[in-house]
Amino acid sequence: MPPRQLPSKFCRFQAPAWSRTYSSAPRVSLAYDLHEPAKPSSNAPGAIIFMHGLFGSKKNNRSISKALARDLGRPVYAVDLRNHGDSPHNPHHDYVSMAADVAGFIDEHKLKNTTLIGHSMGAKTAMTLALKLPEIIHDIVSVDNAPLDAALLSNFGKYIQGMRRIEEAGVTKQAEADHILKDYEESLPIRQFLLGNLYQARDKKTKTFKVPLKVLASALDNLGDFPFKNPGEVRFEKPALFVRGTKSKYIPDEALPIIGQFFPRFELADIDAGHWVISEQPEAFRQVVVEFLKPNE
Structure with missing residues (x-):
């Protein structure tokens, strides 16, 4: 039986039109939609930040963000990464810069024990921030991407x-x-x-x-790369879920050992889908994420 639908509170921040021009500032202030649960959980960790992939935006993750807010009793911030959606444009577009934007977002909104969920480009952004500033991240969900250099889809x-x-x-x-x-x-x-x-x-x-x-x-050319090369130098010792589309090439079996070196507590969830896992199999995705993130009794 599907879970009972509960209304979720919703608020939106959209950067004013003038700010969606080029900015030379090192950090971009991200536009976002906030989906708040109707029944907040008393024992869940902090908020969830949901990050889209290349050419995506916060609106792509609206339905799944509402579902996760409902099922987990946690606020979900669906953000627009730099150069996407309603966020400002910046000539620098790389994972270190995008991770810095999200770290600034966490600081700006005074978030604690944050969960990062990211698809594709958003997944590598989540992994980069988790490895760079593990103290501000509670756990991550990486959707169909791995911490290694790999060519993008042609x-x-x-x-x-x-x-x-x-x-x-x-x-x-x-x-x-x-x-x-x-x-x-x-x-x-x-x-x-x-x-x-x-x-x-x-x-x-x-x-x-x-x-x-x-x-x-x-x-x-650079979006297929991953900024960290040596797992002996940096690791994220907290929980991490890697969701793999079984018809996608982004997380091949040979990538699993390197994932384990960077993220020693990782779990793997295979879903019968291509690279667009969330849109192809939204219910299967919801189930594996809720199972991973639900508070321990």
Whole structure:
């Protein structure tokens, strides 16, 4: 029987329009949605921070964030990482910078015993912060990524080409953009995911992308890398869950020993899905995360 649906409180922070320009500041103040539980747990640790993947945003994780807030009785902050969603743009896009943004978010909101959940790019951001500042993190959930250097899906470069072509075409309708993107991606759900970044400014007649395509294009070669190379020098000794899509190549079996060296208390959960684990199998994902994060009796 599925869990009883309970209403969750919800509040939103969106950076003002002027702040979503380029910032040279070393840390970016992240936009977020806060999903609060209707019945807060009295014995759970602190808040959960949920981080999306490349080309994603906080809105992609709205449903699962509400479900986890409900099931765990914990507030869930779904954030927009730098250069995504409503967060400011910055010419630097790497895991150390993104981890610093999240550390600043934790400090800014005075969060304690924080759980980090991240998918893909968000997963490597979570791992980076956990290894860099383990004292401020309670545990992590890494979704379909591992702490090693690995090439990104080749599709990401194609996506940027298609998105650039859409901007050059000066489209005014979503359908026009989708027609162009078909040349670069056959899957309708993935096209819809990418086109979720499309918007039209009030003073413009054509649509553009919220994400800075030039910055992300230059960052692609480095987004497959992981900033820590030697697990003998740094480890996260607290609980960690690695959720793997069994049809994805991002956590091969040969990666498990290196995960164990960086995260000696890690657990592995396999889900019958590709790289987009959360959208493909939301209920299976919810179950493994709740089982991992539920307080011990």
